Amino acid sequence: MADKAKILVVDDTVTNQEILKRVFESEGFQVVQAYDGVAALDMVEKERPALVMLDIMMPKMDGIDVLKKVKSIDPNLLVVMMTAHGSEQIAVEAMKLGADDYLTKPFHPKDVTALADKLIKERGVKLENLKLREKIERAERYLAHLVDSVNEAIISTDSDGNILSFNKAAERLWGVQSEAAIGRGIDELFLKGKQPHYVDRVISETKDKGSYDGEFLFLRLDGTTFPGHLNTSMVREEESRRGIVALVRDLTEEKRLQQQLVESQKLASLGKVVEGVAHEVRNPLLSIGGFARRISSQTDDAAPTKKYLNAIIRDVERLERMVNDIEGYVNFTKLHKPSYTAMDIVGLLREVIEGFKARMLAGRVSSSMTAPPVLPTIYANEIYIKELFLSIIDNAIEAMPDGGELAVNLRAEGNYLVIDISDTGKGIPEDKVEEIFDPFFTSKMSGAGLGLTKCHMIVTELQGYIRVSSTPGKGTLFSIGLPIERRQPIRA
Numbered sequence: 160m161a162d163k164a165k166i167l168v169v170d171d172t173v174t175n176q177e178i179l180k181r182v183f184e185s186e187g188f189q190v191v192q193a194y195d196g197v198a199a200l201d202m203v204e205k206e207r208p209a210l211v212m213l214d215i216m217m218p219k220m221d222g223i224d225v226l227k228k229v230k231s232i233d234p235n236l237l238v239v240m241m242t243a244h245g246s247e248q249i250a251v252e253a254m255k256l257g258a259d260d261y262l263t264k265p266f267h268p269k270d271v272t273a274l275a276d277k278l279i280k281e282r283g284v285k286l287e288n289l290k291l292r293e294k295i296e297r298a299e300r301y302l303a304h305l306v307d308s309v310n311e312a313i314i315s316t317d318s319d320g321n322i323l324s325f326n327k328a329a330e331r332l333w334g335v336q337s338e339a340a341i342g343r344g345i346d347e348l349f350l351k352g353k354q355p356h357y358v359d360r361v362i363s364e365t366k367d368k369g370s371y372d373g374e375f376l377f378l379r380l381d382g383t384t385f386p387g388h389l390n391t392s393m394v395r396e397e398e399s400r401r402g403i404v405a406l407v408r409d410l411t412e413e414k415r416l417q418q419q420l421v422e423s424q425k426l427a428s429l430g431k432v433v434e435g436v437a438h439e440v441r442n443p444l445l446s447i448g449g450f451a452r453r454i455s456s457q458t459d460d461a462a463p464t465k466k467y468l469n470a471i472i473r474d475v476e477r478l479e480r481m482v483n484d485i486e487g488y489v490n491f492t493k494l495h496k497p498s499y500t501a502m503d504i505v506g507l508l509r510e511v512i513e514g515f516k517a518r519m520l521a522g523r524v525s526s527s528m529t530a531p532p533v534l535p536t537i538y539a540n541e542i543y544i545k546e547l548f549l550s551i552i553d554n555a556i557e558a559m560p561d562g563g564e565l566a567v568n569l570r571a572e573g574n575y576l577v578i579d580i581s582d583t584g585k586g587i588p589e590d591k592v593e594e595i596f597d598p599f600f601t602s603k604m605s606g607a608g609l610g611l612t613k614c615h616m617i618v619t620e621l622q623g624y625i626r627v628s629s630t631p632g633k634g635t636l637f638s639i640g641l642p643i644e645r646r647q648p649i650r651a
Contacts, residue, residue: 163187163188164189165206166190166209166212168192169194169198169212169222170194171194171214171216173194186276188272188275191208196222197220200229200232210238210275211238212275213225213258215240215241223249226257227257230256237278239262313329316345316402318366325337325341332379332407333377345403345405349377350375362403372390374386385409386411388408389405389407390405415624416622440478451475455469499539500541504544504578505534505569519556519565523563525563527567531571535576535643537576546614547614547618547639550611554611555580555581555635558582558585563583566579571643574642575643578641580639581634584635586632623639623641624640625639
């Protein structure tokens with residue numbers, strides 16, 4: 160029995176009121192009373208009882224109308240209708256309107272207290288179940304929110320590998336909505352290679368050993384692929400196996416950084432070799448150039464050997480410029496100590512483009528620049544970033560000897576500030592695009608071809624990226640991604 164539960168007795172008969180009051184109080188209940196329907200509603204609002212003993216026949220407002228009002232105030236409030244013998248049909252109608260039970264007068268006191276005790280206990284259990292269900296639903300919503308908030312793809316499947324759930328990160332990673340993914344086999348998310356049944360082995364090993372761990376190439380909806388790390392676990396319910404949970408982490412950025420590290424190490428090794436070669440070449444060049452100039456100055460202009468001497472001198476000068484470029488690049492890689500400060504990229508680009516205005520005007524090259532009103536902050540070395548833009552824009556203008564358009568576009572994309580620099584020039588042959596950042600690759604008549612190599616090193620040092628796409632005869636696009644502030648290395 161619920162100790163001290165409050166009961167409202169609604170009856171216009173004083174005798175019935177007193178009997179019920181005495182019976183309930185003897186069992187430990189609290190009792191409040193009302194003698195008509197209007198007073199009953201007032202007491203419901205004021206006292207908030209656990210149960211209402213409600214007589215059907217009352218002045219001012221009958222029990223059926225009171226019942227309707229009470230249930231509109233609190234649908235969970237217990238109501239027991241009291242009716243005279245022969246009025247059971249009215250009590251049945253009351254039950255349809257929401258009454259929890261009814262008693263036919265005269266009734267035994269024990270029947271009244273037993274019914275009240277039973278209903279209050281049942282309501283207590285019901286309310287506890289409702290609270291528990293609400294708590295479980297809150298926990299489920301919270302868990303679902305957590306699953307959708309993490310950056311790793313979380314996919315659940317049945318024991319056969321059919322997808323049951325697909326979180327937000329998985330939607331972004333594969334480019335497919337969860338509604339379209341659910342029901343499909345998880346094998347459809349993998350790139351089919353020479354061994355098309357390897358996904359079956361992943362599922363089989365997960366079942367046998369409880370988990371699986373490895374790297375794979377995954378296939379997006381648009382046909383592109385990405386590398387990812389897969390970790391699977393078997394979901395168990397008591398002693399039975401119910402399904403599989405798979406976590407996939409995108410390794411695209413990690414692989415890119417690994418490749419950058421390899422390239423940096425290769426360039427560092429090459430730099431040492433180049434430094435030695437440049438040092439060994441400089442002295443002979445000085446001798447050859449000096450002697451050739453001296454002989455040339457002592458040779459008559461009409462002499463047949465004069466033109467050969469001039470050719471030697473021109474080639475020596477070209478080689479001297481190349482050695483200077485190489486030594487400048489080596490010094491840059493060895494001696495520079497970058498410091499990082501907040502950058503006004505838009506202002507810097509405007510300054511660089513302005514410096515080329517006279518040259519562009521003479522070469523009939525127009526320029527444009529677009530940028531959103533607010534851009535994320537990046538930290539970099541202004542000298543090196545300026546050198547980066549100078550080199551790329553210089554190449555773009557040189558690629559348009561017959562005029563054209565230089566376009567610069569800035570945008571925020573993920574963790575990067577992206578600067579697209581495009582031209583409408585002669586473009587780069589498809590088989591040469593992958594080589595343009597290599598040292599000594601150049602299409603120019605002079606120079607060592609180290610400008611873009613230096614650009615690549617500047618961007619790599621910032622943990623950014625530089626990409627190029629080109630169509631011969633139509634132009635070239637350089638996309639430079641500079642990490643926004645939170646991705647920067649420690650700044651000096």
